[in-house]
Amino acid sequence: MRILVTGGAGYIGSVITEELVARGHDVAVFDNLAKGHRDAVVEGAAFLQGDVLDGEALRGAFRTYGVEAVVHMAADSLVGESVGNPGKYYRSNVVGGLTLLDAMRDAGVGRIVFSSTAAVYGEPNKQPIEEDDPLAPTNPYGETKLAFERALAWYERAHGLSHVSLRYFNAAGATDRCGERHDPETHLVPLVLRAALGEAGEVVIFGDDYPTKDGTCVRDYIHVRDLAHAHVLAIEAIGAGRAKSRVYNLGCGGRGYTVREVIDAARDVTGRPIPARVGPRRAGDPAVLVASSTRIERELGFRPRHQDLAEIIGSAFDWMLARRRRGGARPAA
Known part of the structure; x- marks a missing residue:
């Protein structure tokens, strides 16, 4: 598939890109380099510097690369910062996410894997957490990730969007x-x-x-290689029609x-x-x-x-x- 990875120059995104290229996919990385690094983009992947708040840049990327599916990694993700500066998180994670979804709709791209977080569960009543447990974020970071998950469901209803959200905590390694x-x-x-x-x-x-x-x-600490493998499994399942509109936890x-x-x-x-x-x-x-x-x-x-x-x-x-x-x-x- 021809896949766009937003935030693909970041830590997890770069490993996902590495894995996708190794699996034979055509990958384009879309990253504003605010936190990512150009030299982290694996050879064989195209690179376009841009921000998910820029709808025109996204539509241009979809046209240029003939994108068929998206892995959405670009986000702000610091819990403490989100508590002190919630507006930044709503702009990046919600407004930026909606800008991406609208650009996908305009380009006819109907498949997305979303990097979510188990922070959507807040302070859970039991461990380990399962996907159907109550959702009650305790910080704006988790709240904005949950808001985008819910937007995905509404875009599916309105536009037929196929989506998988992956909820995990601490990537490491x-x-x-x-x-x-x-x-x-x-x-x-x-x-x-x-x-x-x-x-x-x-x-x-x-x-x-x-x-x-x-x-x-x-x-929960999970090796970044395992996280990348899970994202690849999810995007390939969507591409083959084996998965649609699912939420999965990833843990150790x-x-x-x-x-x-x-x-x-x-x-x-x-x-x-x-x-x-x-x-x-x-x-x-x-x-x-x-x-x-x-x-x-x-x-x-x-x-x-x-x-x-x-x-x-x-x-x-x-x-x-x-x-x-x-x-x-x-x-x-």
Whole structure:
């Protein structure tokens, strides 16, 4: 298929693009490079710099590349920032998303896989979370992702749009060529690894008084390779008519890890000290968020291959070390 990946120069988007190209698809990346990196776009994929708020640029991309389906990754995605600046999130994630859907409608493109989030569940009553559990986001990030999911359903009713939404939490790990390069960095795994490398200060644990086994938040960590594979399965299922209008969770088999467990695992993997201190809770953070992947395993044959926390952390550390050897900027951007 000819597939447009919005946000395809970002961390997860670049790995999805890498996987799609390896599977023989014709891929065009559409990214404003506000957070993505041009050098993260794999050879063999076309690149167009543009913003999802720019409907004309999107329509031009659809015409130029003859797009048949979309993987929508472009979004703002920081929970804390969304609480302090909700308008930014409604513009990027809702207005930008609707601009994309209208451009798709105008171009006759009727298939989309959406990168959603398990933050749409808010503070769930049970673990692991299943797709039919109540939806009650506790922050604007989750709220705006849910708003776009609901828009997809209405666009299906009005325009026959086929869509799959993938809800997941914390992507981590790296491939040989793609890893996390956020600036500023807020994700736990790269933060603890930078601390191990002496490229960052002590790790801040946001609260240690949650109702969990060690008082720190529990989260789902899934290898970015597995996430990319799930997106490819979903877009190929839509293309073949095997999936339509579905929501799937993506998780690490129902087992989450506390913040302290991640820090301890990173110490073991790197063999280096990682200083950490406890800070206040972060606004909008639920205590436990772990997703069940049973539905996508059953319906699309998804099987995570890289669930071990040490493997996830080790792949990210190897990528950081390789980047240092190549003489690139600190593995931080």
